[in-house]
Amino acid sequence: MDIADGAENGDVTLEKDGVKVFLEKEANKLLSEATIDFSDERGFIISGMQQTPCCG
Structure with a gap:
């Protein structure tokens, strides 16, 4: 994720x-x-994101 002008x-x-x-x-x-x-301390924080099934 980055800050962009457009x-x-x-x-x-x-x-x-x-x-x-x-x-x-x-x-x-x-x-x-x-x-x-x-x-300001942690940057972008994303919560509640839709996750796709994976294995690992």
Whole structure:
């Protein structure tokens, strides 16, 4: 995740309370139910993210 001036070709743009977030289409699917926050001490904090089954 990075801070950007604008969307790149094919990105999805979301806006809430004047803050814009630019996501690639695949990231948008994974983060559709997530909450994204920012902390000066910890950076971006993502909670409630949709997870796909995996093994490992």
